[in-house]
Amino acid sequence: MYDITVIGAGVTGTFIARELSKYQLSVLLIDKENDVANGTTKANSAIVHAGFDATEGTLKAKLNVRGNELYEEICKELHVPFKRIGSLVIAFDKQEMETVHELFERGTKNGVPQMELLDKESVLKLENNLSEEIIGALYAKTAGIVGPWELAIALAENALENGVELLLNSPVTEIKKIVGGYCIAAGDRKIECKMIINCAGIHSDDINNLVNSASFEILPNRGEYNLFDKSVGNIVNTIVFRCPSEAGKGVVVMPTVHGNLLIGPTSEYVDSKASFDTTLEGLTSINEHTQHMLKQLSLQSVITSFTGLRAKTRTQDFIIEESKESLGFFNVAGIDSPGLTSAPAIAEYVIELVKRRIENIEIKHDFNPYRRPNIQFMELPDIEKAKLIEKDPSFGRIICRCEHITEGEIVDVIKRKAGARTLDGVKRRARPGSGRCQGGFCAPRVMEILAREQEIDITEVVKCGLDSYILTGKTK
Amino acid sequence: MLYYDIVVIGGGPAGLAAAIEARKNGVKKILIIERDRELGGILQQCIHNGFGLHIFKEELTGPEYAERFIKELITMGIEYKLDTMALEVSDNKVITAMNSTDGILHIQAKAIILAMGCRERTRGAIRIPGTRPAGVLTAGTAQRFVNMEGYMVGKRIVILGSGDIGLIMARRLTLEGADVLAVAELMPYSGGLTRNIVQCLEDYNIPLYLNHTVVNIEGHDRVEAVTIAQVDNKLKSIKGTEKRFECDTLLLSVGLIPENELSKSAGIELDNVTGGPIVNESMETSVEGIFACGNAVHVHDLVDWVTEESKRAGSGAAKYIQGQIESDCKSIKLKGINGVRYVVPHQIRLDNIEQPVELMMRVDNIYKDIKLIIKMNGEVIKEVKRSHVAPGEMESIKLDLSKFTPGDSDGIFIEIVKEEV
Numbered sequence: 001m002y003d004i005t006v007i008g009a010g011v012t013g014t015f016i017a018r019e020l021s022k023y024q025l026s027v028l029l030i031d032k033e034n035d036v037a038n039g040t041t042k043a044n045s046a047i048v049h050a051g052f053d054a055t056e057g058t059l060k061a062k063l064n065v066r067g068n069e070l071y072e073e074i075c076k077e078l079h080v081p082f083k084r085i086g087s088l089v090i091a092f093d094k095q096e097m098e099t100v101h102e103l104f105e106r107g108t109k110n111g112v113p114q115m116e117l118l119d120k121e122s123v124l125k126l127e128n129n130l131s132e133e134i135i136g137a138l139y140a141k142t143a144g145i146v147g148p149w150e151l152a153i154a155l156a157e158n159a160l161e162n163g164v165e166l167l168l169n170s171p172v173t174e175i176k177k178i179v180g181g182y183c184i185a186a187g188d189r190k191i192e193c194k195m196i197i198n199c200a201g202i203h204s205d206d207i208n209n210l211v212n213s214a215s216f217e218i219l220p221n222r223g224e225y226n227l228f229d230k231s232v233g234n235i236v237n238t239i240v241f242r243c244p245s246e247a248g249k250g251v252v253v254m255p256t257v258h259g260n261l262l263i264g265p266t267s268e269y270v271d272s273k274a275s276f277d278t279t280l281e282g283l284t285s286i287n288e289h290t291q292h293m294l295k296q297l298s299l300q301s302v303i304t305s306f307t308g309l310r311a312k313t314r315t316q317d318f319i320i321e322e323s324k325e326s327l328g329f330f331n332v333a334g335i336d337s338p339g340l341t342s343a344p345a346i347a348e349y350v351i352e353l354v355k356r357r358i359e360n361i362e363i364k365h366d367f368n369p370y371r372r373p374n375i376q377f378m379e380l381p382d383i384e385k386a387k388l389i390e391k392d393p394s395f396g397r398i399i400c401r402c403e404h405i406t407e408g409e410i411v412d413v414i415k416r417k418a419g420a421r422t423l424d425g426v427k428r429r430a431r432p433g434s435g436r437c438q439g440g441f442c443a444p445r446v447m448e449i450l451a452r453e454q455e456i457d458i459t460e461v462v463k464c465g466l467d468s469y470i471l472t473g474k475t476k
Numbered sequence: 477m478l479y480y481d482i483v484v485i486g487g488g489p490a491g492l493a494a495a496i497e498a499r500k501n502g503v504k505k506i507l508i509i510e511r512d513r514e515l516g517g518i519l520q521q522c523i524h525n526g527f528g529l530h531i532f533k534e535e536l537t538g539p540e541y542a543e544r545f546i547k548e549l550i551t552m553g554i555e556y557k558l559d560t561m562a563l564e565v566s567d568n569k570v571i572t573a574m575n576s577t578d579g580i581l582h583i584q585a586k587a588i589i590l591a592m593g594c595r596e597r598t599r600g601a602i603r604i605p606g607t608r609p610a611g612v613l614t615a616g617t618a619q620r621f622v623n624m625e626g627y628m629v630g631k632r633i634v635i636l637g638s639g640d641i642g643l644i645m646a647r648r649l650t651l652e653g654a655d656v657l658a659v660a661e662l663m664p665y666s667g668g669l670t671r672n673i674v675q676c677l678e679d680y681n682i683p684l685y686l687n688h689t690v691v692n693i694e695g696h697d698r699v700e701a702v703t704i705a706q707v708d709n710k711l712k713s714i715k716g717t718e719k720r721f722e723c724d725t726l727l728l729s730v731g732l733i734p735e736n737e738l739s740k741s742a743g744i745e746l747d748n749v750t751g752g753p754i755v756n757e758s759m760e761t762s763v764e765g766i767f768a769c770g771n772a773v774h775v776h777d778l779v780d781w782v783t784e785e786s787k788r789a790g791s792g793a794a795k796y797i798q799g800q801i802e803s804d805c806k807s808i809k810l811k812g813i814n815g816v817r818y819v820v821p822h823q824i825r826l827d828n829i830e831q832p833v834e835l836m837m838r839v840d841n842i843y844k845d846i847k848l849i850i851k852m853n854g855e856v857i858k859e860v861k862r863s864h865v866a867p868g869e870m871e872s873i874k875l876d877l878s879k880f881t882p883g884d885s886d887g888i889f890i891e892i893v894k895e896e897v
Binding site: 464 | 511559561563574575576577578579580595596598599603605606607608609610611613614616617620621622625626627628629630631652653691692693694696697698713724737
């Protein structure tokens with residue numbers, strides 16, 4: 001019997017699993033998908049918010065500011081890309097400027113450090129590609145950008161290094177109360193555990209309802225994005241939010257940690273938890289909003305668009321509590337924005353809840369907080385490159401022509417703990433296929449490597465989901 | 477540091493022809509850098525025939541066409557490195573490259589010929605709404621899977637775009653037992669060669685929907701359906717004209733983009749229309765001693781013309797290192813106007829040309845019964861009649877400039893004029 005099962009291997013679940021791995025506990029992390037970070041973690045704005053958005057006194061307000069503080073160290077330990085580039089909320093008229101002032105005041109109450117109100121000139125000095133029509137902005141220096149899936153993958157890997165077990169491809173279909181805990185039916189496995197932490201994202205209400213009455217409901221809310229080529233990645237240096245108003249709800253223009261430009265998101269309640277489609281209306285709307293914010297933006301450099309689903313609730317706040325009906329069953333639900341930012345603080349918070357249930361929880365003295373960094377071959381000096389190629393010639397073979405990713409780097413991300421099993425899994429870890437050609441040239445080669453390393457047939461290699469087969473068989 | 481007279485980047489049809497021609501012009505130390513595992517470039521996956529009609533006066537398959545050049549290259553003893561990626565080209569002609577046997581290579585060349593070819597435009601670039609399942613891929617990637625790796629990519633297929641690769645793949649996949657349900661083309665005309673429309677679609681009863689685009693993709697893990705709709709003259713989809721096809725695959729054949737990341741690293745000036753370097757009569761770019769040819773300069777529809785153009789780059793580079801190129805001489809610019817989208821070369825240095833000069837161009841629409849008029853100093857210096865021109869078919873005109881003096885001309889202009897009946 002495991003001490004704890006964490007359901008859902010997104011950024012919240014993996015943060016909690018890693019936090020739990022600091023203690024003498026047997027922990028199982030399970031997910032219905034064939035990789036970690038396959039839900040909302042893979043499709044969001046990737047922002048570490050400063051913390052002026054949430055209403056004071058809410059869990060969101062508290063955990064956002066704390067989470068933001070924790071980011072630097074965790075990303076350093078795990079070698080995850082994180083840049084504290086600051087954020088701007090820009091205003092186009094007096095009314096919007098009033099909102100900006102309100103945000104400043106709210107931020108102050110929430111304890112957000114290093115905020116500043118800027119006039120037009122100072123904003124344009126910071127961001128000279130912004131529209132001349134702006135009149136001012138709120139500047140929050142502590143906001144940052146992160147690689148969200150890289151973070152969840154790194155957390156999972158580090159948790160596994162510290163003894164957590166990972167079970168993928170295992171949708172939870174049943175939870176029964178048994179003596180001293182729970183029995184979970186997940187995929188073809190039955191898992192017994194003392195406690196459950198429900199981090200199932202947009203499905204967290206479904207998981208709760210398997211054993212408890214329906215105390216909350218997740219309302220999936222769709223956000224659509226456009227991602228641009230690196231050639232326009234430096235059009236802004238900070239995260240630039242449009243001031244929330246009736247004209248639009250806080251569209252953002254920002255660089256990603258990899259140097260692309262990201263714009264979005266829309267915000268729209270949808271009926272289905274499977275609404276992962278982008279829409280012409282949605283993408284057009286974010287394009288128009290963004291073009292209004294900037295002096296110039298050519299849509300020719302869009303390389304891809306995507307949709308993420310926010311796990312919203314009616315209370316608009318995080319639900320992080322032990323179920324009143326089931327001892328040892330913790331809901332960590334409604335983790336929409338600023339969920340990514342808050343995740344490290346959520347993990348701390350959850351541990352405190354768990355500690356109330358387990359007396360004398362023991363610290364694991366050999367916990368290793370560090371994770372070996374991903375090899376970024378092209379970042380190495382030439383001498384190091386040459387040495388590495390001599391040791392392992394696969395580092396001399398470029399597989400992804402656009403991003404210059406070598407075979408050695410791809411093999412490494414497959415062989416790691418919580419390693420890549422799918423084409424998108426490789427892409428998220430090592431980035432082949434995220435460039436201009438979007439995998440046109442390298443997908444066949446990456447599939448070859450995936451098949452070889454996992455000793456499977458190339459027709460068994462999938463793109464992302466379980467049934468996302470790429471090849472349908474041999475030719476005649 | 478390695479030293480070569482000429483380094484050719486890319487071992488496809490353009491690079492092969494350029495290297496061979498440079499050797500024929502007396503250049504000794506030539507190196508081809510090829511990123512794939514074999515020479516021949518995209519020709520190796522084009523197993524259909526129709527290559528070489530102009531140059532060899534026979535119908536060859538892609539690999540056969542490539543083989544003729546590869547054999548000649550090997551006979552000549554021209555060096556090449558396979559599975560080698562050129563990472564950077566500097567404006568002083570140092571190439572940084574990498575492979576698994578040599579590690580990092582720095583190569584100083586006297587002249588460089590850029591022949592990187594092109595890549596396919598992707599789904600993101602054309603912004604198709606819907607889900608992002610497996611089963612959406614470019615026609616060229618599908619061609620590689622089917623023809624080189626021996627795997628099928630789907631059973632029921634819709635194709636967006638009627639570029640040549642898409643048309644060829646419609647036939648290829650049909651022959652492999654797949655159902656190709658429809659080809660949708662955004663424009664009122666096909667982007668491919670007429671012969672491919674006839675031989676790849678009409679002969680197999682595959683419907684071509686002109687003025688149509690894909691408006692939705694369904695399916696979470698794998699494509700389950702694709703919806704197309706008619707577009708108006710502003711290319712916006714028209715509500716109520718949707719047609720939904722249940723299928724497992726969407727192939728994209730929506731255009732090719734010259735690959736010029738290396739050109740950019742060398743600071744070479746690019747043409748916004750072609751997406752490739754601005755070149756002169758010798759196929760030299762804006763950086764002295766760096767030449768370019770083939771689909772890296774502008775996307776061709778016949779490999780024969782890539783070969784012809786690349787030979788000019790090869791001989792140009794040879795003459796350059798032999799000091800036979802006159803760079804300080806009268807130069808005249810060429811420009812396409814009124815229906816002519818672009819002309820290659822972009823400029824001609826008169827002292828360097830062997831008459832006549834081959835001009836290659838593309839038009840911006842389908843026109844019937846027109847004349848292509850070439851003007852200099854306000855005078856018509858040549859006109860050719862065409863009963864039919866189309867954006868999918870490159871036009872070429874031989875121009876003899878020996879009888880004309882450019883004077884203070886602001887350039888040579890090429891345009892379409894309706895023929896009066």
